[in-house]
Amino acid sequence: MKNLFLLSFLFIGLISFAQDEENYKTVFETVEQNCDSIKNLKFCYLKRFQLIVQKKFSEEINLNNKLSKNIGDDIYMEIEIDTTGKFIINKLSTKSKDFEKSLNKLVESLPRIKVFENENQKKVKLEAILDFQLYKINFDRYIEPEGKKDLSLLEAPRFESCRSIKDEENSKKCLMLQMNNHIIQNFRYPTKALNKNISGRTVGAFIITKEGFVTNYIVYDADILLLKETLRILKLLPKFIPGKYNNENVAVSYAQPLKFKLN
Numbered sequence: 001m002k003n004l005f006l007l008s009f010l011f012i013g014l015i016s017f018a019q020d021e022e023n024y025k026t027v028f029e030t031v032e033q034n035c036d037s038i039k040n041l042k043f044c045y046l047k048r049f050q051l052i053v054q055k056k057f058s059e060e061i062n063l064n065n066k067l068s069k070n071i072g073d074d075i076y077m078e079i080e081i082d083t084t085g086k087f088i089i090n091k092l093s094t095k096s097k098d099f100e101k102s103l104n105k106l107v108e109s110l111p112r113i114k115v116f117e118n119e120n121q122k123k124v125k126l127e128a129i130l131d132f133q134l135y136k137i138n139f140d141r142y143i144e145p146e147g148k149k150d151l152s153l154l155e156a157p158r159f160e161s162c163r164s165i166k167d168e169e170n171s172k173k174c175l176m177l178q179m180n181n182h183i184i185q186n187f188r189y190p191t192k193a194l195n196k197n198i199s200g201r202t203v204g205a206f207i208i209t210k211e212g213f214v215t216n217y218i219v220y221d222a223d224i225l226l227l228k229e230t231l232r233i234l235k236l237l238p239k240f241i242p243g244k245y246n247n248e249n250v251a252v253s254y255a256q257p258l259k260f261k262l263n
Helices: 021-029 038-063 065-070 097-109 168-186 191-195 224-234
Strands: 005-009 012-016 074-081 087-093 126-133 141-145 200-208 214-220 243-245 248-250 252-260
Touching: 021 038, 038 065, 038 074, 038 097, 038 126, 038 200, 038 214, 065 097, 087 097, 126 224, 168 224, 168 252, 191 224, 200 224, 214 224, 224 252
Parallel strands: none
Antiparallel strands: 005 252, 012 141, 074 087, 074 126, 126 214, 200 214, 200 252, 243 248
């Protein structure tokens, strides 16, 4: 199992973001240009999809103020990007049936995106789970990562058990060690996956907020049974000591790979 690694700070830049399908196509076309690396491309597409959903919720509140009661609600989505690049919702859980209907309609209207391939250059679908909270955000402009920052100024988030460690390098080592311990202590190979001889490697991305809470899960890159177990483990993470940048608390995005290997 590989250790935890940093994806990016949540610094915000702005680009225009329109509503119609043609402009959604333009928005998706910019993903590769703005993604940190080709390795993170799947995550970047999924993050873009999540932000489109968030924008839709904000628009729905503007049209129907009754939806404001759903601010802060959890939304759970099992999706896939099929071998033609089409987004498909396989399962959706939200308290608002009105929003659920409009969200399904939105996803149907999304353009096809880049088709993913395996190491043999065969087209493959990408399965993912998104679990995040709904908030009303001003999306007159679209949220986009601003770019790389000076990582030397970052004080990474810490488990409470790592609080006494002052040296940044040793603090990161403690973070990785405690994360691995958390996974080992809570790991359960899904019974259905065992029965079906399903193995694989998942990636679980999440945000540690400037208050130290874990939120905004994006889990992907394997069979849905393995994704569910990965999400369950990540949702058991405790509150962290927040990360700092220039001595100010900041939200930090991380990704943790997990291997599910059959003996």
